[in-house]
C-alpha cells in the first residue's frame with residue numbers, strides 16, 4: 001500500500017547548519033496497517049510524514065502509494081491519496097467558514113474542480129449524521145463558524161474531514177499533543193473510531209508512549225533519521241512503557257522528546 005524505500009532528506013546540505021533528517025529510511029505498510037511512530041527530538045518523525053504527504057521531496061529514495069511512484073508528486077497532487085491532521089488545531093480547518101462549509105471543502109478536496117456537491121438538504125443531512133458520530137453536539141451547529149469551536153472540537157472536525165475522502169493513507173502528526181488530557185483522550189477515541197470504520201491505513205506520530213502502545217497494530221521508534229526499533233502486533237500486545245524506555249536507553253546519544261513524559 002505504502003512503500004518508503006531508502007529515503008534520505010538533508011536540510012542545508014554542505015553548510016554548518018546541515019541536518020540529516022532521514023537517513024536511508026525504509027518502511028512498508030500494508031492496507032489497513034496503523035503504525036504509531038515515537039522517537040527522540042529531531043529524530044525525523046515529522047520529516048517522514050512530510051515526505052509521505054509530498055510537502056517535502058526526498059533527496060534520494062522513493063515513495064510508492066498503491067504501487068504508484070509518487071516521490072516527485074507535490075502535496076496538492078497527492079491530496080487525493082493523503083489525509084493529514086496536524087498538532088495545531090488551527091491548521092486543519094478554516095476558522096471564518098462554518099462547520100458545513102469546512103466539510104464541503106473537505107469533500108471537494110482531491111476531486112476535480114466543479115465536481116463537488118453543493119450544500120443541499122441531502123448533503124446537510126449527511127454532514128449531520130457524520131458529526132453526530134463525534135458525540136460533541138456539532139450536528140446541531142452546522143452553520144456555526146469553526147473559529148468558535150474549542151481546540152478538541154476542531155481536532156475532531158479535522159479528523160472527520162481528513163477521513164471524508166477515504167484517503168489511501170492517513171497521517172496524524174502529534175494531533176492530540178496540544179490538547180488537555182481529557183480532550184486528548186476524546187480525540188484519541190474519535191481517531192480510533194474513524195480509522196476503524198474507514199479501514200484507514202494510518203501513520204501516527206505521538207510523544208505519548210502509552211498511546212503509541214495502545215493504538216494501532218505496529219509501532220516504530222526513530223532516531224537520527226532511521227528506524228531503530230520496531231514492534232509488530234504480537235510484540236506490541238505485551239509491550240510496556242518501561243520496555244520502550246529501556247530501548248531508548250540502549251540507543252547511544254538518544255534523549256527522549258521533552259514531551260514524552262507529559263502524557
Ligand SMILES: Nc1ncnc2c1ncn2[C@@H]1O[C@H](COP(=O)(O)OP(=O)(O)OP(=O)(O)O)[C@@H](O)[C@H]1O
Nearest residue numbers: 011019020021040041042043044045046047048257
Ligand atoms: N524545514 C526544515 N529546515 C531545516 N531543518 C529542518 C527542517 N525540518 C526539520 N529539520 C531538521 O531535521 C531534523 C529532523 O526534524 P523533524 O522535525 O523531522 O524531527 P521530529 O522527530 O519530528 O522532532 P520533534 O519530536 O522534536 O518534533 C531536525 O534536526 C530538524 O532540526
